Amino acid sequence: MKTVFVTGASRxxxxxxxxxxxxxxxxxxxxxxxxxxxxxxxxEIKKLGGESLAVQLNIADRNSVDEAFNLIEKTYxxxxxxxxxxxxxxxxxxxxxxxxEWNDVIQTNLTGNFYTSQRAIKKMIKNKWGRLxxxxxxxxxxxxxxxxxxxxxxxxxxxxxxxxxxxxxSRNITSNVIAPGYIETDMTSFIDxxxxxxxxxxxxxxxxxxxxxxxxxxxxxxxxxxEYITGQVIPIDGGLTT
Amino acid sequence: MxxxxxxxxxxxxxxxxxxxxxxxxTMDAKLEEDLEIDSLGxxxxxxxxxxxxxxxxDDEELTDVGTVGQAVNLLHSKL
Ligand SMILES: NC(=O)c1ccc[n+]([C@@H]2O[C@H](COP(=O)([O-])OP(=O)(O)OC[C@H]3O[C@@H](n4cnc5c(N)ncnc54)[C@H](OP(=O)(O)O)[C@@H]3O)[C@@H](O)[C@H]2O)c1
Numbered sequence: 001m002k003t004v005f006v007t008g009a010s011r012x013x014x015x016x017x018x019x020x021x022x023x024x025x026x027x028x029x030x031x032x033x034x035x036x037x038x039x040x041x042x043x044e045i046k047k048l049g050g051e052s053l054a055v056q057l058n059i060a061d062r063n064s065v066d067e068a069f070n071l072i073e074k075t076y077x078x079x080x081x082x083x084x085x086x087x088x089x090x091x092x093x094x095x096x097x098x099x100x101e102w103n104d105v106i107q108t109n110l111t112g113n114f115y116t117s118q119r120a121i122k123k124m125i126k127n128k129w130g131r132l133x134x135x136x137x138x139x140x141x142x143x144x145x146x147x148x149x150x151x152x153x154x155x156x157x158x159x160x161x162x163x164x165x166x167x168x169x170s171r172n173i174t175s176n177v178i179a180p181g182y183i184e185t186d187m188t189s190f191i192d193x194x195x196x197x198x199x200x201x202x203x204x205x206x207x208x209x210x211x212x213x214x215x216x217x218x219x220x221x222x223x224x225x226x227e228y229i230t231g232q233v234i235p236i237d238g239g240l241t242t
Numbered sequence: 243m244x245x246x247x248x249x250x251x252x253x254x255x256x257x258x259x260x261x262x263x264x265x266x267x268t269m270d271a272k273l274e275e276d277l278e279i280d281s282l283g284x285x286x287x288x289x290x291x292x293x294x295x296x297x298x299x300d301d302e303e304l305t306d307v308g309t310v311g312q313a314v315n316l317l318h319s320k321l
Contacts, residue, residue: 125282
């Protein structure tokens with residue numbers, strides 16, 4: 001059975017991806033602080049007859065990424081499918097943005113995914129099979145006020161993924177980006193009812209997105225049958241970016 | 243380990259990992275031109291060497307390695 005590593009799987013979109021993939025793969029539930037929540041996700045997968053393990057890491061720290069991979073490889077040999085999902089926001093308008101706000105978001109959302117992908121790709125090359133999926137954002141395509149740092153990090157993932165797809169295509173490894181729109185998670189819980197209505201107004205499908213909307217696409221891209229889809233950016237946003 | 247033993251191991255790794263025809267694998271064979279190993283192929287070979295010989299190879303050590311013989315000598319010097 002193939003092994004999947006989902007970063008940021010303790011909550012939100014990552015949790016939904018982990019539960020969906022738990023039906024077909026061994027799933028490593030990555031988390032940074034929420035150990036109890038991550039353990040619950042792993043337990044839920046096991047209850048449904050799957051195999052799972054929660055692993056702590058800070059994707060922004062290379063040593064921490066290395067330690068997590070060492071631990072995973074001890075138990076499961078290699079990561080066949082990497083879902084780069086963990087991400088943060090530190091919003092501010094450009095004239096007020098602090099260096100820390102810029103650096104933290106770039107280091108976590110962009111550089112962190114460089115660390116995890118580099119670490120995973122070597123075994124995939126050796127195996128001549130692999131899947132990399134990056135959870136970017138429509139904000140990386142369209143930009144957003146107050147999110148220059150976040151948009152830059154998410155746009156950066158598109159360049160990273162497209163380059164990887166060209167480097168390793170000859171080894172049956174695909175790399176794709178999913179760009180979610182507004183999805184109901186902790187990250188969007190600050191949006192009040194009025195703003196929510198305004199957002200839904202702009203969409204073709206008149207509801208907020210659910211984590212499962214993303215998880216279904218991830219599951220599809222992981223399959224052998226999806227081997228001809230690579231280097232792509234797939235928005236899942238209810239029609240926001242048409 | 244003798245140089246010729248290292249060569250034999252290297253030869254079988256090239257055959258197994260990269261599916262290279264054993265007749266082509268001589269000490270003088272150039273990795274890129276004669277054996278048509280691309281840059282990812284070199285990464286694969288290095289990983290296979292590291293596992294097989296239980297050593298670590300830095301990227302800098304590879305700058306002067308262009309032939310099978312040079313690879314064999316590098317490995318021999320590290321054992
Ligand atoms: N929600 C949306 O509307 C939306 C839209 C577009 C894109 N996205 C993207 O989708 C991804 C998931 O979003 P979400 O809404 O599910 O977020 P979320 O509910 O805030 O969850 C974030 C997850 O990332 C983990 N994480 C944060 N920093 C980390 C670090 N340094 N190292 C390792 N793990 C870390 C968290 O772990 P802990 O629980 O342990 O803290 C958590 O599991 C993010 O990349 C986000 O940018 C979300």
